[in-house]
């Protein structure tokens with residue numbers, strides 16, 4: 199128990215709490231038996247959402263502590279060599295704790311639901327410095343539910359002169375599946391109580407509509423708008439060689455970099471150590487690897503240590519199996535003033551498929567603030583679409 203809030207838990211207990219809820223194995227060698235035991239829970243799934251009692255936002259409210267200040271011995275694994283706090287580790291699984299509390303059925307010894315993260319909609323930095331020697335607190339709760347999906351918000355704050363102040367805010371979408379993680383499963387309805395919960399719920403509706411609209415207007419599906427087409431054409435004109443009358447002779451404008459020359463790639467082997475409670479690769483590991491590669495790319499592009507401003511649109515399209523090879527590819531896709539927008543795309547070569555790739559697993563767009571940076575210039579049509587996609591993400595990033 200943590201001093202102050204009797205329901206708060208220490209970060210190191212999150213994984214064990216989740217294991218208890220779903221009945222997951224602690225050792226990799228026992229995972230098959232644990233899965234077989236979970237299969238018997240299928241009969242406990244609700245047949246319709248109406249069979250499940252509504253829950254309020256308070257029912258899912260959680261508080262997790264990372265006491266970097268009061269327990270200095272735990273600091274090392276959370277810090278960078280610059281003595282700043284590293285990108286989230288396992289503590290981020292508290293989004294699952296929130297979802298399991300929302301769907302908790304006291305009559306059952308184990309939850310029949312396998313809840314996975316589908317999307318990290320947005321991570322907004324409220325404060326750029328996270329101190330290595332002050333206690334951190336994660337709080338959060340469900341803000342909206344569909345039939346089988348849950349939106350939750352998590353807030354990270356840090357102790358400063360006796361009070362916690364906001365550091366970052368993240369919005370997640372989680373999806374409930376059956377015990378085998380094969381089919382969607384119903385979650386409890388959400389009944390907002392009071393004006394503030396009503397506001398958050400309405401915002402959840404707006405977020406859902408926005409996600410659908412963004413996906414419909416994706417440049418992977420439809421042509422750019424008239425204004426975006428003008429941007430692409432004027433960029434094309436600015437790179438034409440004035441000495442020749444040719445569509446093919448392209449010249450790099452001053453203080454610019456071709457997009458082709460602003461990539462950094464990486465490879466990870468997905469060991470059992472990085473598994474989640476469902477014996478697939480942990481989403482936080484995938485995010486951290488994508489984030490670190492994007493950050494390294496921005497660092498080398500900008501020539502200095504960038505500050506992270508926002509991360510958005512991290513999509514987990516398919517679970518990643520243990521033993522897979524993770525191929526990460528980061529690309530500076532948009533620049534404006536001293537901001538660099540990086541996109542990270544991940545592909546997976548399965549453990550037994552001889553190296554063939556499955557569709558992209560996760561994509562992330564961190565925006566980084568540095569000193570003035572060179573302009574990124576696309577050459578091909580595909581690169582221009584990447585540029586416009588980066589521009590769209592940049593325009594949406596709050597506070598820029």
Ligand SMILES: CCCCCCCCCCCCCC(=O)SCCNC(=O)CCNC(=O)[C@H](O)C(C)(C)COP(=O)(O)OP(=O)(O)OC[C@H]1O[C@@H](n2cnc3c(N)ncnc32)[C@H](O)[C@@H]1OP(=O)(O)O
Pocket residue numbers: 286290291293294313314315316317318321336343344345346347348352353354366367368371373375382409474478479480481482485513514515516517518
């Ligand atoms: C403050 C600190 C912050 C730190 C941040 C660190 C974060 C760390 C994160 C840690 C993570 C730790 C935890 C881990 O390690 S979880 C491990 C990582 N995640 C995964 O492996 C999941 C991989 N993806 C999948 O398996 C599928 O894509 C899923 C199952 C997600 C959807 O499969 P599919 O598409 O076939 O599903 P469906 O068509 O039946 O639809 C079912 C429902 O799902 C809704 N739906 C589907 N997709 C999306 C979407 N993109 N946006 C919004 N909603 C979406 C859809 O509307 C429907 O809802 P409803 O209408 O029924 O309500």
